[in-house]
Amino acid sequence: MTASPGAAMTGARESAAAELLDVGTERGARAALAHLVEAGELTLAALLEVHAAPEVLDRVLSDRSPQFGAARHRATRVDVTAAVGYAVRQGMSVLIPGDPQWPEGFTDLPEPPMCLWVHGPLELSRLRWAGVSIVGSRAATAYGRDIATSLAAGLGERGYAVVSGAAFGIDAAAHRGALAAARGGTVAVLAGGVDRPYPTAHASLLARLREEGAIVSESPPGWAPQRHRFLLRNRLIAALTLGTVVVEAGLRSGSLNTARHAAAIGRPVGVVPGPVTSMLSAGCHQAVRDGVAMLVTDVAEVVDLVGRIGDDAAARPSAPVTAQDRLSEGDQLVWAALPIRAATSIDALAFATGLAPGALLAALVRIELAGLAIRVGSDWKRARG
């Protein structure tokens, strides 16, 4: 066993909390900016790509141009320090780019979140290699809900985490299926603050996700789930994972908006067909006809769909090829299961990946040769990227 990983973790969390309250740090400045500027602001995203967040915050607060007038007005009305202190006391994490947990998929977004407010233990960095988004209509039929639940459960059994919203219908059915699986896990991306269960009827479902999976949002705690935030939220659902599956969607369903976001950043999109007499399948069928989505009818086809990320990434000239991309798909899943800080045993990895120890050890050696894993005695962890 390795030396006190718990203590190291607590230390990291304490130092992150201290940063959060200091707007002179990247984390503190981004948390403050999230309170002042609405998500999806392209100018701000562009500034944050070039400048450190404390500089950007200074600029927003001192700028005389009308662009950030609303932010300066908000700064006079919101006690950012108090708001961030509340988040810390609630036990939220605030992730920023560069954190090992920062979702890798966000780098594909033209307007990545300033920071991500997180409740719950699920390792978000894993989603880009072993996560599938399942979305669909709130007014889903029993057929659609059954399919969403069984796809999510099947993905969970295969080690994939599920990402969705928290709405009635398909979203909730997907989370319930994922929670029923022994592995995988499930993540809800909210439009409002993670401390604000919405819809309120899903408060206990969200409480379970907070315990066993994760609830994430780019909206600061307390913020209301307003309509434009739902639309922006959809891009995060699309970007977090390997790909997105739409289970039921009318022709103007918001879940098609998520599917378009996914397609726009090169993620495969699957849709589940249904009776042509059901308007709730019309959006799914249209997406196939438009060539935006692949028709998928079971878990194996979903895995096949999202498993193609390697090919797709290779075909997209703008996509960066990472060292992990060069691993086989099976090895990527093993790599995703490796802890970042404290090394873990073959037995624990065998449990996490479902692989036999022999196959697992062979994979670990290949990953080690690729420079992506390190042996610590008989235990294993990721090598630093």
Place this chain on the structure above:
Amino acid sequence: MTASPGAAMTGARESAAAELLDVGTERGARAALAHLVEAGELTLAALLEVHAAPEVLDRVLSDRSPQFGAARHRATRVDVTAAVGYAVRQGMSVLIPGDPQWPEGFTDLPEPPMCLWVHGPLELSRLRWAGVSIVGSRAATAYGRDIATSLAAGLGERGYAVVSGAAFGIDAAAHRGALAAARGGTVAVLAGGVDRPYPTAHASLLARLREEGAIVSESPPGWAPQRHRFLLRNRLIAALTLGTVVVEAGLRSGSLNTARHAAAIGRPVGVVPGPVTSMLSAGCHQAVRDGVAMLVTDVAEVVDLVGRIGDDAAARPSAPVTAQDRLSEGDQLVWAALPIRAATSIDALAFATGLAPGALLAALVRIELAGLAIRVGSDWKRARG
């Protein structure tokens, strides 16, 4: 009104009947060959492409090679003259290549029928320009049957004829939908002889098709609908029309065989999706995933699918370009409505095509300029190809 078209028709029929009984004519020799050699014989098809049918018949009967041994054996047991005489007395037509009614689509088949036995008034040459094949499972669900009936009725209302088999399930539902429409018409392609209703439970449905549409087969009268003849029959369903729609099909359904035939000769294939929980939609979904078929959910999408024949034909370098190909799609439909022998009035054509007289006249003038229509007083007919 033009002079006695009825008399001309009867004259043509009488001369065809006389030919039929004479194995020294192309028609008589082909009818005889159809009794001696099973359909789908590639060697025979190749011989008939190069040699006149009476020569081929001689060769088959005199050949000492084992290839046509079965045909020679059959010739000793079948009274071909009596069999053909029976067909004539039953009022069947026997079409051969070169007849104005010979289905143009058969030229795309590597093994076209030797001849086609036909019962019923529907003009078969029209199918390649205004016909859609609808096929699917015998064990169809109520959902599938409803969709087949409503697609066929909708196609009929738009002037498209429907082609199918005569099986239980989707086939029968499609014929019933087509019969319910005011226009269009419907054609059953049988595996056995056209005088042999199969399944017998559909005897009255087939009797109606004989009155209002057509029943066709490449098997001579009296022949049993054996399994291999069903598989060969499927290629005729595929070749007759603009394209094929599969409404419900299990993973090993014979209707997928028809769809593959259609795709192989460049005809668009559509499939209707259904619940993923229905094994009777699994074959349809698989065809979409395999890229063989387009997903279609209503009549407009079917028309859109088959309406693309112009593009597809242009893209297929091996497809012969006929004078009709150079007409616009709308003009092709008007051309298809033109009678071959006796000219007809603008009013009758307006009724048949659903076009306003002004638009119709404009189309007729374009078709005349293309050398494909002739004015007879104020009436119109096709020009001889």
